[in-house]
Amino acid sequence: MHAPPRTLDDLLLYRTSRLLSVAGSLVIRLCEGRFGITRREWRLIATLAGHGALGSSQLAEQAQLDRARTSRAVTSLVGKGLVSRAQPAGDRRHVLLSLTAPGRKLHAQLYPLVSSINAELLGALKADEVALLDDMLQRLHARGEAMVAAAADLPRADRRRREASAAR
DSSP states (O other): OOOOOOSGGGOHHHHHHHHHHHHHHHHHHIIIIIIOOOHHHHHHHHHHHHHOSEEHHHHHHHHTOOHHHHHHHHHHHHHTTSEEEEOOTTOSSOOEEEEOHHHHHHHHHHHHHHHHHHHHHHTTSOHHHHHHHHHHHHHHHHHHHHHHHHTTTSOOOOHHHHHHHHHO
8 A cells, every 4th residue: 555645746646737737838839839739739630640530529539638628629720721621421410520731741840849858858767667657657547547437426527617707
């Protein structure tokens, strides 16, 4: 059994959030400052680049974003000409999303930069430590998914209510 955390700084989720905040800020600066997209839009572009054309729900699931946020980001990406919407023949309800040529070009330019940030960050570890970290992260992710499945009876956050009150 592990010793209970004594302070906020001892909590795994807080520490990983802080790491994302620090190192992720470099990615945000690249996305917003150089490429004119948000971090969420980058996530969708990278997901489409890795998986090919996807339906909106599939894209939200693969990117691990809620459908409403995915929809807003997709609308923005379509407006920027980076993603296209297409309806398969005979199914007016289904829409396939895919990267346009400018979207693929943006991905080809940005991915190596994000990858180099990742490599530099992992440069603090030895090769065997990187492999161990990868294994540990996979196990933690699996445990997190199991915890979410077991907590199905917990109420869900209503982001719409929070966003509406923030807009007032």
